[in-house]
Amino acid sequence: MFRPKKILVPTDFSKNADYALRQAIEMAEQFGAKMNIIHVDEKNTEKMPFFFLDDAKLTEIHNSIEGFINDEFKKIDDQYFKGKDIEHEFITKHGHSHSVIIEHAKENKCDLIVMPSKGQSAIEGFFFGSTTEKVARKAPCSVFIVREKE
């Protein structure tokens, strides 16, 4: 029987990502799996050529993005993990979301990725968002794609 040991849940903090996370939590409870919840910051201010902004301003922007991500993780932790005995870790990385998610899964031996079919943009007419599609195609492990609620 397939028993995942480490489940990776990528989140863009959308409603659909929350919905997928809740399903991943149920699986983790059932299988006694660990969880990694990852957000990829695609706007890495440290690497952007904002020649018109000074260092102090760049640091301020960087800190406010980091603050926003940490607040979102805290909300997820309070809302979904309180009172649950699941070993879990919140991770922020920088780069292109799909490549970072795939690399993280490889390096950390995640054996299941759980994510929604669509995220933040949820464009009508496309069944898969671009991140989900790329992750499903190139992931080193199984991917459970959660169909969003109507």
Ligand SMILES: Nc1ncnc2c1ncn2[C@@H]1O[C@H](COP(=O)(O)OP(=O)(O)OP(=O)(O)O)[C@@H](O)[C@H]1O
């Ligand atoms: N920056 C990100 N960090 C972590 N996970 C992400 C990120 N962006 C997307 N994802 C994951 O992919 C899921 C689906 O989002 P995706 O980007 O594929 O679709 P979309 O936003 O609806 O469409 P688009 O292709 O226009 O971005 C998200 O809910 C999340 O699980």
Ligand SMILES: [Mg+2]
């Ligand atoms: Mg997106």
